[in-house]
Amino acid sequence: MGIRVAGVTKAFAGAAALHDIDLAVRPGELLALLGPSGSGKTTLLRIIAGLVEADRGQVFFGGLDATTLPVQKRQVGFVFQHYALFKHMSVADNIAYGLRVRTRASRPSRAEIRRRTSELLDLVQLSGYESRFPSQLSGGQRQRVALARALAVEPRVLLLDEPFGALDAKVRKDLRAWLRDIHERTGKTTVFVTHDQDEALELADRVAVLNQGRLEQVGSPDDVQDHPATPFVMTFLGQAARFPADIRDGRVLVRGKPVPVAASRSQGSPFQLYCRPWHLKPTAPGQGHQTGTISGVRRLGSMRRIEVLRADGAKLEVEVPLATSLRQGEEIGLEIVDGVLFPES
């Protein structure tokens, strides 16, 4: 079942948290809601869940207008960053809670509840832990219980608010793959909030980038990385250097020299050209679009990063092959081989 958010606006005590958000999550999709801290991700997720009321706008689950539906009736699965497990209940009781609180008419039999609970424990790889209490589990295990509890009620959609935010790096990595796997198996439409670009890009079918309460771009991980819609998306998704640029006769110029970037129109200025570390190439001193001195060489996975200090004090990061002969202190030129052009705002 898809989710559609239409024209949602929310302010807290006069301070706007969300501006006129329109977002459609496709059925069965895993969508990451990505943005810096305070950008309104949690607020948007809580509005979808019915925990926060929007000032304006509507929320739909499939064809159902859920805008005025109370939390208890929305049937959304929600996973909190800090798990929010019921500490006085065992793992099994936590998972079964959503089934046990149903009215007598719609409540499954005891045997059925037990069957579903053990099925879910299996799914989250916690069989054998049913009688443990939350205090006796690790963070990663607690979050898995929280997910099983959310899935137990067969929710229309699944919403996760920074589910791995409180876990250490190694566990985060493991849980990413595991969440992807669960998503493929259950096929639930899932919205997943994170401020971690890598997490969003690795995990999601599509990424929605939020900044100061506005949606900047919604697209596939390739889309947002290769065709960022705004300078914010460009800089938030990774390191980017910025150069003033002009367009003359349909060509993009930096410091008067042409760069191989398609011009959006034939004339004009000013523009800003944003370049990733792999959009710059070292060349001989005095050549290219920039000059500077190498102030550092680091290894980054299968590549090397060199840091180039320009005469005006600015630092540029450049990606080079591992077997580079460049050394610290050397003077070099930099050629811009690619980039993304934005009009100056």
Add this chain to the structure above:
Amino acid sequence: MPGFGITLGYTLLYLGLLVLLPLGALIAKASGIGLSGIIAVAVEPRVAAALWTSFSISLVAAAVASLFGLLVAWALTRYDFPGRRIVDAIVDLPFALPTAVAGIALAALYAPNGWVGSFLEPLGLKVAYTPLGIFVALVFIGLPFAVRTVQPLIADIERELEEASALLGASRWRTVWSILLPPLLPGVLTGFALAFARAVGEYGSVIFIAGNLPYVSEIAPLLIVIKLSEYDYTGATVIATIMLAISFTALLVINLLQAWSRKRFGYV
């Protein structure tokens, strides 16, 4: 652990000199007349009636104070209303007020011509100078214990637990019953134990409003004072010893309940 010796020594000294020694002396004095003598005093109709009055009303008052205390603590912690801080400060008043002052004030309020009493009188409700008056005074005295023991526990409840429960489809009542109350139970029991202990020993605030009618509204501590003023030291210590035994048993039971509830609901 630094200072362990000193703190342990001090604790034992305190326990020995200030708690066990007087209690030991009390029991020693009372046992002078033997078990049959103690039982003989206990079944004296006036003594038995006073003990019954003291313990039964204390029990009910502590229970009511716990319930009210839970509601008051909830309102003070969860809601922001004008005058919240003032109400919060007033809760401690029964701690601070000399008990005789509280007793006189309550008696004046609930007397048939008092502010509250004059409204209850036409309804056929007599509070002052009846067992009901004792009950009112003991609830008043017990309330701060009940409030202050659960208040921090309520403040500790994460909002997300309530939200998680609602998201799973639970009604508000179900959430209160299954999610919010269980972790509070140990605190409620502690407050109940404190309120009960205080109520059993309460003297000043009760005697002014109780009317002190033998067999009806005479509390055991008052009977001890009466025995003392009649130079019946043995009678006084025997009643005191019986009270001690009952209180000890009651507190033991409450403690066991608490240990059970901690185990059952207190996992954190």
